[in-house]
Amino acid sequence: MKIGLNFLPTLSPDEVAASEYYADCLSLCETADRLGFAHAKAVEHYFHPWGGYSPDPITFLAAVAQRTTRLRLVTGACVPAFTHPVKLAASLATLDNLSGGRLDAGFGRAFLPTEFAAFDIPLAESKSRMREGVSAVVKLWTESGFRWEGTHHTFGPLPPLLPRPVQTPHPPVLIAATASQDSFQWAGEQGHHLMIIPVVASHERLAELLRVYRNAREAHGHRDVPKLHVSYHAYVAEDHGTALREAEAHFDAYREKQLEAYASWRGVSSDQYPGYELMEAAVRSLTFEDLLKAGNVVVGDPDAAIQALNKVADRYPGGEISLHVRFGDITHRQAARTVHLLGRDVLPAVAHR
Structure with missing residues (x-):
């Protein structure tokens, strides 16, 4: 079982300065690298205290690359809709070089209306921009001299992109998918890897969607073993x-920030995001006890964490687990305790899975 850290900040400047938060996260990554964690993952969000301290995961992970030697660096996820493919391909290739070939390039659609409004991008274009952007980035990494004429971008023919990625033919590509069968189908057809968040859909629904994904991969001739990243909140203490x-208190603080961001869906609807206008109410009704009963958090003493992670391994065989250890108003000291206990007591006990 491989376990890494997931960074989705939920802080505002009146709580913790951004510079302090970044320093804390880099320290956690150094500790995780030393203790045998598998990866560090960073999200892309804007403006809101829920995610707003992470508008540029590539820059953050470049700093992580200079502090670590073993961690894989995962964009979880960067948003092609908000960046030109040439810029995105070049930035990611630079990160792959700075890290000595440790990049896992994760891509997602984004979903907050405030972010699309800021970039003057219609919500209706989110799916097509994401898919076109991913395809263009991969082509820029691997080919040259082509003319790109997409729905949203036109460029070329161009000389070979520099720098080329270290990994050949290119870094692993992971697609963030939640509950849309179409997303799982497309990722499988393209032979990409997956990032999922079980709290968004039931385990039964995810099992169905993963079957769709695997069948699509097989039908399109992709024989390599796919990566699967699965994300959870985690909080571990000796007692x-x-x-x-x-x-529970930290989750409540996290949820308040999440609700403020999700409130941007009020009065908004999109056929690209069916039901998203209902997310605020769904999150408001979700309790910490619900998460515990569903096995959607890794919380407790080290023995409880081992049990929770073994359940995850049973549900998602071969999955790589991303743990969000600083959510809500968790302090750096508390997050560092979780990382230390996971590294000392938990990772050795689940490594064989």
């Missing part, structure tokens, strides 16, 4: 009861 009490 089980203390971990449960503190984690």
Whole structure:
């Protein structure tokens, strides 16, 4: 079982300065690298305290690359809709070089109306821009002298992109998918890898969607073993009861930030995002107890964390687990404790999975 860290900041400047938050996260990555964690993953979001400290995951992961030697660096996910393919391909290739070939390039559609409005991009174009952007980035990494005439971008023919990625033929490409069968189908057809968040859909629904994905991969001749990243909140302390009490309070703080961001869907609807206008109400009704019962958090003492991670391994065989260890108003000290206990007591116990 491979386990890494997931960074989705939920802080505002009146709580923790951005410079302090970044320093804390780099320290966590150094510790994780030393303790045998598999990856560091960073999201792309804008403006809101929920995610707003992470508008540029590539820059953040470039800093992580200089502090670590083993961690894979995962954009989880960068948004092609908000960046020209040439710029995105070049930035990611630079990160792959700076890290010595440790990049896993994750891409997503984004979903907050405020972010699309800021870039003057219609929500209706999110799917086509993401798919066109991913395809153009891969082509820029691997070919040259071609003319790109897409729906949203036209360029070329161009000389070979520089720098070329270290990994050949290119870094692994992961697609963020939640509950849309179409997303799983397309990722499988293209032979890309997957990033999923079980809290968004039930385990039963995800099992169906993963079958769709695997069938699509097989039908289109992709024989390599796919990567699957699965993300959870995590909070570990020496005392089980203390971990449960503190984690619940931090989850409530996380949810308040999440609700503020999701409120941007009020009065908005899009056939590209069916049902997203209902997300705010769904999140408001979700409790920490619900997450515990569904096995959608890794919380407790080290023994409880081992049990939770073994359940994840049973549900998603071969999955690589991303743990969000600083959510809500968790302090750096508390996040560092979680990372330390995971590295010392938990990783060795689940490594064989």
